[in-house]
Amino acid sequence: MLTGKQKRFLRSKAHHLTPIFQVGKGGVNDNMIKQVDDALEARELIKVSVLQNCDEDKNTVSEQLAKGAKAELVQVIGNMIVLYKESKENKEIELPKSN
Template identity: 65%
Template sequence: MLTSKQKSFLRSEAHHIDPIFQVGKGGVSGTMLRQIEEALEKRELIKISILQNNEDDKNEVAKALAEGTYAELVQLIGHTVILYKPSVKNKRIELPRKG
């Protein structure tokens, strides 16, 4: 579980990142979740766009993405989801200490 200080840090880190995945009309699929997990392993922090043609609630989509990839939901702002998952092999992001 991330602290508010850590989430704030990750939000600032994600500010300049472009979304690399889009959730469209088909919603969240198993294939998409596997691809997102691979991207999280390489990058640790990613943005995902929820397209206008997606009929699901954006909060539910964000929750499904986070739970499906075992990642932390850093933020849902507008139709953009920011996910964080520490990498096993490619550790790049050093989070502020808890407390």
């Protein structure tokens, strides 16, 4: 579980990222969860965009993605979801220590 301090740190890092996934009319499926998981392993921090034509609520989508990819939900802002998962192979992001 991320602390508030760690979430703030990750939000500042994610600010400059462009979304690499879009959730549209089809919603979240197993294939998308697998791709998100792979992307998180490679990058640790990603943004996902929820399109206007998505049938599901953005909060539902964010929970499904986070749970499916076993990732931490950093933020849902507007139609953007920010996810974080520590990489097993190439760890790059050093989180601030929680007190």
